[in-house]
Amino acid sequence: MGGKRSKKPAPPEPHALRHSHEGPAASRAFGAGVVFAGAVVVALVIGANLRHPLPLAAAVAAFLMGVGTVTGILARGRLAACRALLDHEHWEPAIVELKRLHSSRRAVADEAAYLVALAYDRQGARTLALESYRAYLKRHKRGVWAVEARVRAGELEAAPQVSSRPVEVALNCPFCKADVAEGGTTVECGGCGTAHHAGCYEEQGGCAVYGCQAKTARARVRG
Ligand SMILES: [Zn+2]
């Protein structure tokens, strides 16, 4: 489409990706909600007939478990949608949603925080990636993502110029989404380290990476 040399087929739209993951999760959450609501009603009826506090306590417990289960299913659906957005390089909507998930629910907050760092890392925003990995490690010392975050943060600290990348994703310009290796002079954002086409950086009036406000680029020769 717009990209002059883009050879990739157009990726699915963000709203379609979100819908395909959040829709099924919403149906499952609704089903679970119905089951728990039924359990609450049954416990309340039994409690009213027996005039005993135990079934009422069970009703309260079922209600709380129901709320936890439903919000958990919805949050996992949103997280799955974010992973799909990242796979299709829709960085900005993914990061916006992941930051929301990070501040909301504990069960997925851990993974959401890690994925924010990974999103910056995959698009080559080294400074933002390093900051996010460090922030993640401050809060989460253990677990598989902590290990990966520590390794990757160490790599970025030791050799910030090395583009040893955790996944096989072509380095795309965050403005026009085409490969930065094609299309003339490349500049590197002075704030986050992401490579742009010189013309794209100019047109955007600064960095096109979500979360980076830098307006200064330094020229970078790519070999
Ligand atoms: Zn570009």
Ligand SMILES: [Zn+2]
């Ligand atoms: Zn930047």
